[in-house]
Amino acid sequence: MRAAELREPGRPPVVADREAPVCGPGQVLVEVLAAPITPLDLLCATGTSYFGRPATPYVPGVQGVGTVEGRPVWFATPAGMAPGDGSMAELAVARAENVVPLPDGADPVALAALGLSAVAAHMALTWRGELAPGERVIVLGAGGVVGEAAVRLARAAGARRVVAGARSPAARERARRAGADVVVALDTDDVAALAARFAEAADGPVDLVLDPLFGVPAAAAARALGPGGRLVNLGSSAGETSPLDSATLRSRSLRVLGYTNNELTAGQRAEAIAEVAARAADGQLSVAHETVPLADAGHAWQRQADGAAGGRIVLVP
Incomplete structure (x- = not known):
């Protein structure tokens, strides 16, 4: 072979x-x-x-x-x-x-492209992040496969507003095509300036941040969270550490949660793959x-x- x-x-x-x-x-x-x-x-x-x-x-x-x-x-x-x-x-x-x-007629290439990245987006949003209809969501790294899938999944789950954060112009365009309401450019390391962009784009307190980046973007997005908001981290492509400040965390009783596909049981992973395949088949996920x-x-x-x-x-x- x-x-x-x-x-x-x-x-x-x-x-x-x-x-x-x-x-x-x-x-x-x-x-x-x-x-x-x-x-x-x-x-x-x-x-x-x-x-x-x-x-x-x-x-x-x-x-x-x-x-x-x-x-x-x-x-x-x-x-x-x-x-x-x-x-x-x-x-x-x-x-x-x-x-x-997989269901008969499934597109093998489209599902291979989605794969475990879409599983991570789905489970981080719904299982770990407990996304509910009507909530405001920020998706960081929205031009990557995990982020692009998360934008589409958050929209399909009934999010009230989906704000995407992406670095390059090409990544921001992918986030727009995925259905983000607003796309924020992650082109500065100024936490306060970036936080102001997120707050303006969200148009209200954010309930959930999905974060494959960590670093400065995570710290800035956390400042847009409302009381009891959740930040789910599943990557560190922007930095292994983040300048999350204690005042932001404590003043709003925020929850910072970690996620990895490695903690899923075989059954959970199979159910998530089936959900991804179903969403892809009905045109909601790509x-x-x-x-x-x-x-x-x-x-x-x-x-x-x-x-x-x-x-x-x-x-x-």
Whole structure:
């Protein structure tokens, strides 16, 4: 079979012929239809993540969409986090508990682009953040896959007002297309100035901030929260620390909550994938993505790593 093979940490994979995988106990064979290049794939492949240096060579791809005995499925693998191969190949193996049935007719590329990023957005908003209809929401990093999905999901959940924060002009345009009422430019490190922008855009006290960034944007957005407001953090691309001030937290009795997909049970994850698939099928959920042949995996990998892609790149055999 053909597969993207990562031979050296820190370098793009090389497409090569490999032996087809053989299932072990508790595993199933998946015919891969679509495999996204995700931030987790890129991180693991550097060899500098908290998972340690991966055993090379290996096939990257922590998730994908394919078929098992002709039935459409979403599946996850530990590629890059533990020894073994992932989804960026014509065939892959996955543990049975990491395989989720999908409805017939599901778009494999669109669902691969959404994947666990949309799961994170959905669960951080509804499960961790307890979003209720009629609430005001700020979504930071709204030009990324998690943020773009969160804007659409918040709108579908009946949010009264959705304010998006994004850095680049292209990211702000993606947030607008996703349905944000107002898009705030995250182009300053002045917390007070940025907080004023959020307050004006929200047009009232904010109930929930979804934060994949942390750093200055999180501190500024927190100042727009009303009494009892919640900030759910699920990333740190703007900084590992944030200048959140004690007066803001205490004066409004704010809640700052952490979220990671890693805390989900297999059942919770399966339910979330099913919800994402349903929202995608009825047109309420999508994210910007590109489809690239598996044969061009090396170049696509570099473009995704450099931020030069027009959204999430999805490889197809």
